[in-house]
Amino acid sequence: MAKEQQSKVLIVDDEPNIRHILGAILRKDGYAVQSADNGEGALKLLEEEAFDLIITDLVMPQMGGIDLLHEIQQRRPGTSVVIMTAYGTIKTAVEAMKMGARDYITKPFEMDEVKIVARNALNMAGLVKENRILKQELGRRCACDEMIGDSRAMAEITDMIEKVAKSRATVLISGESGTGKELVARAIHRNSRRSGNPFIAVNCAALSNDLLESELFGHEKGAFTGAMAQKPGRFELADGGTLFLDEVGEISPALQVKLLRILQEREFERVGGTKTIKVDIRLIAATNRDLEEAVKKNDFREDLYYRLKVIEMHTPSLRERIEDIPMLAEHFLKRFSHENGKKLREISSEATNLCQSYSWPGNIRELENAVEYAVIMADERCEELTPEMLPLSIQLAFNRKEDEVKA
DSSP: OOOOOOOEEEEEOSOHHHHHHHHHHHHHTTOEEEEESSHHHHHHHHHHOOOSEEEEESSOSSSOHHHHHHHHHHHSTTOEEEEEEEGGGHHHHHHHHHTTOOEEEEESOOHHHHHHHHHHHHHHHHHHHHHHHTSSSSSOEETTEEOSOOSHHHHHHHHHHHHHTTSOOOEEEEOOTTSOHHHHHHHHHHTSTTTTSOEEEEEGGGSOHHHHHHHHHEEOTTSSTTOOSOEEOHHHHTTTSEEEEETGGGSOHHHHHHHHHHHHHSEEEOBTOOOEEEOOOEEEEEESSOHHHHHHTTSSOHHHHHHHTTEEEEOOOGGGOGGGHHHHHHHHHHHHHHHHTOOOOEEOHHHHHHHHHSOOTTHHHHHHHHHHHHHHHSOTTOOEEOGGGSOHHHHHHHHHHHHHHHO
């Protein structure tokens, strides 16, 4: 089995101590870390290689964090950027998030905060990468968006996106993990009147209840241990745009009550605060759980469930759209061959049949990983992807299925 590749992080700060401390924290968490003492040095490193995450100070001589963010977006679009800032420049950091930064860290920072922000930024980068994959020039057009696949299931999804985007109604997207629920949410946002405003995504399952509450609603300075500065939440950052809550079925009963209130009143208070903040957002939620069943078991509030599912959509699994698998696999093959300098240009009919026979419990994400594995392990001179190049687990599953048919 191929060893999992380390995420690559670049730290940019003119203070050696900051670079040293951050580097030590992130290396201990398993990241491959490099550093630069200014923006120009960071850009030179970017010319040589890509990074999964860049953490940059906001205020530096010559080239500051905002200018560096612009350059990164031009040269390495899709790279996650986190801004480091002192309390007095938080407003500028928030503006940087609206311009595309993933998050910000306030100085002095806590070790746990750095770990959480880095992990969330990298997770989000993975989702964005997955979304780019599913927005290619293959398949049916949906207003301003393109999605891979011409199956009936995909046609229904794209038609619904076009209709739903015109309203401001709350949307609940259900579907298995890896089926592109955030892709659908982003397509709704891009085709709506809010497209010029922020799209903010939060993975509710990635954070503890206390951290999720702070992430969503923000907090005041001193609200809890480690709250060293005021921090706006995702609801504030999404004002005028769309807030996407992934895995909404995982939030606690207490947070469900607060979420219900903001859906009803469009207002909330930061953690530890008393000032009521009003926002204009469109909420899109997603889940891989059966929320109707969760309601019956009293694991999810019934009133919140019906508030969320004003419009309900379902992202089909690959098992429901097997005719799209060749298109998806071909796209992944082309991309990974280019990235890895391989000559693979096509997929054999036998490999295509294997892919269409496999159940893909991990859906699109699993298919992507399987093709990437095959490309990486392929001989430099190989031009065709064949069944024996795919992961052994897929080959074995296919062989078991054939044996069952013969029996």
